[in-house]
Amino acid sequence: MTLDPPWRPPAWELDPSQPLYEQIAHRIRVEIAAARLPKGTRLPSVRDLAASLRVTPNTVMRAYAELEQDGLLETFRGQGTFVAREPGVEARARARIARQAFEHVRRVAADLGMRVEDLLRLGAEEEGGDEDARSH
């Protein structure tokens, strides 16, 4: 069987002060959640992705392993790594990203000693205010 050429990731800038495998896993998760990576898409091999991102193969391997554990990716021996074909993959990816975003908001709220709802409302008002200012 012939395989389609694998998906080519955009040139991601990675932050050297955060674990690299987490950042790579996150980027791929976002791509899946936004449906830019449809089900069954073949991902680049560990070696190729590592070479194009200029990180160690172990880093990519760890990122793939984490995504596999989340059920977002599946690996077939001798064929490569694919976006999982089972239903609800996008929803799962989206849920995970939403949870991460929410955790972040909650942390900020805790730092400021505010309730999450108040922080979100304040944020929405501020953005609305900015838009008002821009429209005037």
Place this chain on the structure above:
Amino acid sequence: MRAAIECDRVGFAYAKRPILHEISLRIQAGEMVGLLGPNGAGKTTLLWIIAGILRPEAGHVRVLGQAPGWRTLFHTALLPERGHLPGWLTVGEWFTHARRLYPDWSEESERRLVADLALRLDRPIARLSRGEVTRVGLITCLARRAEVVLLDEPFTGIDPLGREIIASAMVRECGELGRTVLMATHDVRELEPLFDRVLFLKDGSIAADETADAIRARGLSVASRYREVFSP
């Protein structure tokens, strides 16, 4: 996982000046490890000892379970800090010789690397610039299927774009499972995404031995950690 490189209380002195003192380390097969430290910390000497071309004065070294010597050079590729290339040959002639001299030479990798690194084969090695000499040395190391790759300052004299190309080529050629890479450098910022683990060498002793992820989990880059370890 089996250890590719093991050092047990390795010591070395030259002209009565201690260079390495009680170095103990273990590098797993398939790991890419950075050997970081300022000039004169003993990085080059340690690489020579692991490569088997310099004998330690104290302690034991094992490379793939063997004591280093000329036999382990079959599985070990060393990029020396500078020189040690046959200046009397052209680049192309040297690769022709290298094909016959190294049993594990891969012509396919050689061709790919020569194209990627944009090297001209008809130039005599003695007339190359510093960066070109480094490139020829890197190809000599990476075109081999050696299980252990030791690189001493792999970015010497190479411009920023060239560094990116070389980093990609390095990962691609070493990406096969089982290839262990140990890179000695003080250019931490450029190379840090290429380390699974880092050893900080300070005045001939290991000052810290940490995985890159453990450092990043604390919100530090390897470069900031380097500053932490070595700033007075």
Place this chain on the structure above:
Amino acid sequence: MTQAERWMALWRFEWSRGRGIRSSWKRRLAWILVAAGVSLVAGLTLSVSTSASPDRVGVASLSVWLFLGSFSLASWAGGGDGVGATAMLPYARVTVVCVRAAAAYVRLMGWLLLGAALSAGVHAAHGLLGNPQVLGTWLSLLAVAVLAYAGRACVSAVLAALRSSPYRWLGTVGDGMWTGLMVFIVDDIAKRGPLSGTHESWMVFAAAYAAYGLICAAVGVRCLARGTWLHAARRDAAPGRAEGVRRAPRFSRPPDHDALARGLEPHVTNTGAEMVRTALAIFRMAIGRALWPTGARSVWRAVAVHLTIPIVAALVFVMLQWTSPHLHLSFARLEGGMLGGAWLWSMFCGFAVTALFDHLGDWARGWPVRREGVIVGFALAENLTTWFWVTAGALGGLVLWAHAAMERAARGADLREMLIAWAVAGLCGTWNTVWSASVTLRRNRGGMSAWFGLEVFLAGVWFIEGGRVVAWLDSASWPKVAGVFVASLVLAAAILALHLRAAARALVSPER
């Protein structure tokens, strides 16, 4: 890959050192022609100075040719004996040394065969092929070369590995033995009286040298396995330089930059005085390195080490001549040896200066001082070892003279001549170092081979006629000596000024 293929690959690699970018076939042919010319001229001089008949031109030329063989080895070896490129290869250290030695030996054998053919031609031209003495000597020479070249090949194969090890003196002694062997043979051929057909003593000496070569090779294998040479290689390597660029072993020690800072402020307006000041400052800076290249030790210890070999050589000479019935002749030969030896040795001191400039690279070019002064300063420092040799020779002569004086056989003239030879050899050596440095710094290849031929020829003339020159200087009237002195001083200064200026200009804008 079979074992044979692996050996073959290493052989081809080592053999490739010979044909590299730096030696085109034209240059090699030029070198062969120069060597043949030098050998022939030296052979003619030798045979004329010994007897009226030209029957030993062929053998005398051959012996000089064989001596030149070791220079050709150095030039063929890509200009350097670097071992680094081979040390990284997955080969047993014994194999590495054996293959290196074998490659050197095959090269030397090629040189030997060429020399044999050329000298046979000379013999045929004189109709001497049937002469038993000439034939015997010729065959002995070839046999000696087959043996001695084996030693030479072994020594040259491990020279780089011995560097910076505790056994580095092995290489120096090996070079000394080689020169000694050749001087011994040439001296034997140049003896007055009929030519002997058998030469057992040559064979003994050559066999000893071959055995010495094997010992060196064994020690070299050990040093290679231990890898201490790497430290020297690291200190030497100019950044970005690949191995194989000519780099002599004495340039590892960095110059003393404090001395430079102290002496090099360019505020003197008089150019002559400025040059002298620069030369003195550079001399002070370079002297430590010239004496003890591999590390900072006390100057006195360095001097002692440098004096050891000359003193041993002088002692051997004294022992050989102790019971000589023709003491006056021995003195004449010693004086010739001092003059010729100083000439040859100082030529190499000049090479050392050039290699030092290569090592310093743009640093030396950037010093805000007169380049002529820098060249002279480095040359004076490198030349110190010439004075050591000459002084050791004079001391040996003094011992011999004292011995003769006790037996009431001494002549005052011999002592005076010895002192004159000492001064002339030292001064000429100093001049020759500066000259040799300024010629080699210009890197004018064609000019250099002609100059090298002239140097070797002049050394040969000094060796053979030195005794007579000194005797003339001693016996001639004062005005005559003074006239010769002034004339040669003017000539020497003129030649030197010309070459120095050209060399200084070449240093500023090197033609690569």
